[in-house]
Amino acid sequence: KVSTAERRWTLDDFDIGKPLGSGKFGNVYLAREKRSNQIVALKVLFKSELKQSQFEHQVRREVEIQSHLRHPNILRLYGYFYDETRVYLLLEYAAKGELYKELQKCTYFSERRTATYISSLARALIYLHGKHVIHRDIKPENILIGLQGELKIADFGWSVRTFNRRQTMCGTLDYLPPEMVESAEHDATVDIWSLGILCYEFLYGVPPFEAKEHSDTYRRIVNVHLKFPSIPIVSPGAKNLISQMLVKDSSQRLPLHRLLQHPWIVQNANPSG
């Protein structure tokens, strides 16, 4: 078993296999840890691509956040190591690869497949938020598919731990470091919005506010200019769920536990997830 205990991994501990994907900052390879024969995914990040000082802090934060997470729909990050030029992330291997490629291949998903995916992601987010972690970057590119076809939320390189706001709100903000002030701005409902975007994109094949120009996309987001195309045909229940998640006032977005009880989810999601 790839232990999460702090031990000094080096590249020599692994046989490197085929490339699995190329993400931001670097590529991912199939790898096998020589001693245990455990299969892992090894993400290679080039230090030159990461602002030298920031990456150590960000990798540590990602490993710190992920080392406390255990959920079937959250990809494990076992640890990291680095050499003079690269940083290596030791990750759980998702055998069926990247969700965005599956969506490209299918153009869009059925209502049953979408409801099953959305309910499993909602359960993962309920777990995550219960650990005071918000992901902040839920999108097809950050979701992988496990051996049984189950979804796995990945890439916590941009997630934050939320501090209980009482602790920060009553004291003066003046002495708080940026990362604490920043997390005070984002609350967990940002992930509900992104899950709503994801549900729309699963059903229609495109995100709801997509536009040629960034300025147009920005305007459509802030105006929540939500339109449902007539093709493909999508049930009123699905549109109702999406409309309850893509709400500008974050306090009015459908809470995740209520999402799991929504009639469209109950009628369409495969219970095993």
Ligand SMILES: Nc1ncnc(NCCc2cnc(NC(=O)Nc3cccc(C(F)(F)F)c3)s2)c1Br
């Ligand atoms: N089939 C597969 N099975 C497993 N994994 C696969 N791909 C890797 C998915 C990832 C999981 N977690 C990640 N995390 C980061 O990338 N973090 C990240 C990113 C940039 C900068 C930094 C930092 F260095 F700045 F912190 C940290 S990528 C594939 Br394809």
